[in-house]
Amino acid sequence: MTEIGAPNPRTTTFIGGSEGEWAVTSQRMLLGPPIAAVSRVAMVSGNSPAAPDAAWILRGVATNDRYTMSDEKTSLLERQAPIGRPEATRAALILLKKTPDWWAMTQDERRAVLEEHIT
Known part of the structure; x- marks a missing residue:
């Protein structure tokens, strides 16, 4: 349990620029600015x-x-190398801004939207 006001250990910061361990090979927008x-x-x-x-x-x-x-989940765990290991050479960063309309959808409706965007 994280105490109130303490940093969340699951937080990650992604910094886009001219430096960093990940090279950007493609960048595209599907919806929004x-x-x-x-x-x-x-x-x-x-x-x-x-x-x-x-x-x-x-x-x-x-x-x-x-x-x-x-x-x-089982299939992914069998194939994917955790980030930080030498064999983890590719990643996808998918930005989603979740609105009140998003949270008003049911779990299966949200999954359908994600599947549509990922494919």
Whole structure:
């Protein structure tokens, strides 16, 4: 349990700019306003302060796999290398801004929207 006011250990900060361990090979917008194009992304555990050359800073919190079915989770765990290991060479950062309309949908409706965007 995290005490009130303490940093959330599941928070991750993504910093888009010209530095970072991840090279950006493709960047596209499906819906909504685009974010600035960058060549690299740094991923930092915690709520990192601003970086001088950052085009953007995104913060998020890892949550449970609420849209993943048990067979999908098993399959993913068998194949994917955790971030930070040498064999983890590719990643996708999918930005979602969740509105009150999103939260008004049922769990299966939200999953259907995610599936539509991912495919």
